[in-house]
Amino acid sequence: MTEPNPNYEAIGRCKFLKEKIVELLFQRGGRIEKLNDEIRRLQEYTYLRTGFIPKFDINYMHKLLERITAVDNELVRTVNEFNSYCQDAGEPPLEFRLPPCNSDCEYDRAGVVIGMD
Numbered sequence: 001m002t003e004p005n006p007n008y009e010a011i012g013r014c015k016f017l018k019e020k021i022v023e024l025l026f027q028r029g030g031r032i033e034k035l036n037d038e039i040r041r042l043q044e045y046t047y048l049r050t051g052f053i054p055k056f057d058i059n060y061m062h063k064l065l066e067r068i069t070a071v072d073n074e075l076v077r078t079v080n081e082f083n084s085y086c087q088d089a090g091e092p093p094l095e096f097r098l099p100p101c102n103s104d105c106e107y108d109r110a111g112v113v114i115g116m117d
Contacts, residue, residue, distance in 0.1 A: 010088035017082040021094070024075040031071060035064045 038061065045054050076096070083093045 006090075007088040010085040011090070013085045014082060014089040014091050017078055017085070020078050021075065021082065024071055024078060028068060028071045028075060031064065031068045035061070035068065038064065 042054050042056060045052065047053050079094050079096070082091075085091075086093050
């Protein structure tokens with residue numbers, strides 16, 4: 001029995017898409033880090049220690065979330081495209097999973113992690 005011919009187009013597309021996925025993950029991580037920085041800024045300066053209360057800028061937070069969402073949407077499209085070629089390229093498909101949840105969070109009906117107060 002002979003081996004089937006490799007699908008070089010699918011292999012090439014998967015290689016390119018994997019590189020793009022890595023780039024998008026770095027971009028998303030950087031944008032998430034900016035959101036984390038803003039959250040830390042809000043938590044660092046307490047009234048008792050500094051004499052002032054940091055202003056919560058909801059518009060800036062929304063802009064940060066919009067930037068994360070834009071990269072995340074591109075990441076989802078790229079993963080879906082990768083998965084459309086992966087079988088022909090002999091690659092396993094990629095999937096998105098929620099990270100493990102610690103004891104301080106729960107999942108609502110939409111599958112979104114929310115904190116428990």
